[in-house]
Amino acid sequence: DAKTTQxxxxxxxxxxxxxxxxxxxxxxxxxxxxxxxxxxxxxxQYIIHGLKNNETNxxxxxxxxxxxxxxxxxxxxxxxxxxxxYYCIVSLAGGTSYxxxxxxxxxxxxVHP
Amino acid sequence: xxxxxxxxxxxxxxxxxxxxxxxTVEGTSNPNLYWYRQAAGxxxxxxxxxxxxxxxxxxxxxxxxxxxxxxxxxxxxxxKLLLSDSGFYLCAWSIRGKRNTIYFGEGSWLTVx
Numbered sequence: 001d002a003k004t005t006q007x008x009x010x011x012x013x014x015x016x017x018x019x020x021x022x023x024x025x026x027x028x029x030x031x032x033x034x035x036x037x038x039x040x041x042x043x044x045q046y047i048i049h050g051l052k053n054n055e056t057n058x059x060x061x062x063x064x065x066x067x068x069x070x071x072x073x074x075x076x077x078x079x080x081x082x083x084x085x086y087y088c089i090v091s092l093a094g095g096t097s098y099x100x101x102x103x104x105x106x107x108x109x110x111v112h113p
Numbered sequence: 114x115x116x117x118x119x120x121x122x123x124x125x126x127x128x129x130x131x132x133x134x135x136x137t138v139e140g141t142s143n144p145n146l147y148w149y150r151q152a153a154g155x156x157x158x159x160x161x162x163x164x165x166x167x168x169x170x171x172x173x174x175x176x177x178x179x180x181x182x183x184x185x186x187x188x189x190x191x192x193k194l195l196l197s198d199s200g201f202y203l204c205a206w207s208i209r210g211k212r213n214t215i216y217f218g219e220g221s222w223l224t225v226x
Contacts, residue, residue, distance in 0.1 A: 034214070043203045043217030044157070099147040099207065099215055100172075103157040 004088045009108040012082075018075040020107050022088030025069040031092055033064060034101065035073045037084040037109075044087065044103070047073065078111045085109075115140035119204040119218040126225055132177075132191040134221050136204030139185065144206040146187040147215065148179055151201040163187060164209075199225045 005023040012018040024033065034049040048055055048062045050071075055062045061074040075082055087106040119136040126132060138144050148160045159172045161179035169179050176195050180188045187204055204218040 041201075041220070041222075043205070043220045046214060046216055049214060099145065099149075099159050099162045099205070101157065101159075101215065105156075 004090055004104055006086070006088050006104065006107045008105065009110070012075075012078045012109060012111050014080060014111055014113050015077055018078040018082065018109055018111070020073040020075075020086050020088075020109060021070065022073070023070045024088070024090045027068050027090050031090045033062065033068075033071050034089040034091060035060070035062065036087045036089065036101075036103070037082075038087070038106075039084045045084075047086075078109075080111050080113070083109060083111045115206075115216065117204060117206055117216060117218040119202075119221055121221060122219065123222040124224070126194050126223065128196055128225055129193045132189070132194050132198070132223070134189040134202055134204070134223075136187045136189075136218060137185055138187075138206045141185070141206070141208065143184060143209050145209060146181060146185075147205040147207070148177075148187065148189045149203040149205060149217075151203065151220075153200070157203070161189070194225045196225050199223055 032049050032051050035047040036044040037047055038044045048057055048060050050062045050064055052064055052068055064071045085106040085108050087103050089101050091101055116139045146163045150158050150160055161169055161171055163169050163181045166181055166184055177191050202221045202223055205215045207215045
């Protein structure tokens with residue numbers, strides 16, 4: 001799986017949009033970009049994933065650049081409960097890749113009042 | 114909606130004692146099931162995955178074993194715990210055919226003393 005690079009930490013004011021960047025310059029054509037987050041002492045929570053088109057769900061939006069070498073997770077209106085470690089993961093969605101998600105160090109997002 | 118439960122949430126076990134962590138998934142059929150471990154300060158490590166009853170694949174050699182006696186039940190066991198088995202254990206599931214959109218349980222904290 002391709003490696004990802006994320007900033008170690010970011011701050012965001014409550015109510016504002018949080019934009020979390022991720023670089024994945026070695027991504028291959030059949031690899032998806034996944035985002036998870038982990039609040040302290042809890043299991044990781046799936047947020048969103050995409051291949052090349054931008055995606056949106058009830059939690060967030062995922063913007064993938066045209067060359068697919070980077071992406072941005074957008075939390076449109078951050079709340080204090082969004083404070084967590086956010087992981088950007090690149091992985092195959094099929095083949096023999098069962099559950100092999102490589103969680104790196106992620107970005108610690110702190111939402112403050 | 115689908116839910117996943119694992120228990121116990123926390124346990125402290127002496128070295129050499131047995132272990133049994135149990136996980137059940139509700140609201141879905143034929144899920145892929147996973148056991149992960151997250152050691153302190155380290156990433157998430159896939160231990161086992163299962164694509165069906167009685168079908169277990171091990172990702173790393175270790176002191177642990179897994180079993181799937183029923184479609185939505187996954188058990189992690191050990192006959193004799195080691196100090197190095199301490200960590201945060203996570204059960205997870207994915208929809209058959211969507212292998213890496215994985216939904217995690219609440220986790221179980223194991224401390225071996």
